[in-house]
Amino acid sequence: MEKRLPAVSVVTPVFNGASFVASTIESVLQQTFDDFEYILVDDGSSDDSFDVIKSFAEKDSRILVVRQPNMGMAEARNCGVKMARGMFIVLQDHDDIALPCRLEVQFKKMQTDEQIGIVAGSVERFDATGKRLGICAALEEHDDIIRAAVMGEPCIGPGTMMIRKSVFDSVGFFRNQYVPSDDLDFIFRASHVCKIVSVKDVVTKYLVHNENATHRSALRMLRVSYVMRYRMLKELAGEYCCVSALNDPASENAMFEVARGYERQFWSSYVHEVLSSGRIDPILKRHEVELGLKALRGKGIDSRRRVMSRILRCLPDSLSERLGLIWKALEA
Structure with a gap:
């Protein structure tokens, strides 16, 4: 009998994230919404990242693991998206923590309007000691999000997005030449074919540390x-x-x-x-x-x-x- 397709595919690209990725994986596996598969793409890590994610895959059949030479964040995300079988793709960074209701609230929002192609959410920032650094509230409406992108103001983070897979079919994937702003490029292309909205809820906890892509680049x-x-x-x-x-x-x-x-x-x-x-x-x-x-x-x-x-x-x-x-x- 053919295995039923999951509603959601969670994609996490991993590069030298052995110190963080276990907590990220656990946060995804503890979701209140359970109709998902979890794709982890090791992007040529030189630390123990692959061993960590492989150990989780051996215990949970929802986890799929792929290993590739180091090609960068955009290509690692694309690899996971291309493997995905779900109608909706969730991007979860390897050093962020998904709130337990993340998939549930974003999936429900996506169901309210067929024109919605991307649902993002708010982010809570914290440091390595666990200290809260504040909440970055997401802009909720399409026009506000695009206006912010055009103005160079905070928009929406790729690690908070749930994306209808058909959007990738329409506009293509993340483009490596625009890293580390490839998400901004993708958002603008997607805005031509779908609505982009956010939920008020905090969907991820963002760990601020020196290895963040924002700090490095x-x-x-x-x-x-x-x-x-x-x-x-x-x-x-x-x-x-x-x-x-x-x-x-x-x-x-x-x-x-x-x-x-x-x-x-x-x-x-x-x-x-x-x-x-x-x-x-x-x-x-x-x-x-x-x-x-x-x-x-x-x-x-x-x-x-x-x-x-x-x-x-x-x-x-x-x-x-x-x-x-x-x-x-x-x-x-």
């Missing part, structure tokens, strides 16, 4: 995220943008400077357009005017750009009212 993440936003802005303006130059370090630096200059130019033009036409782009709506007023005291061109765009997001429909409020803010 902070400068490159900054550069790549700038280029990603450059591409988003160009495409929102109806222009195709090729960013293949990210494969070459010298070209990457040049592309970064182009992207940074274009972003400043875009926001200057955008502010002028909105003020002259009375139009408010819906992708930049739904934020608090007060944030802009408060931040107006900041210095520098980037601060001013952010302030003006924030103020413009949800001002009154009347052009005169908006101009009056902006003038009042500038005088403050």
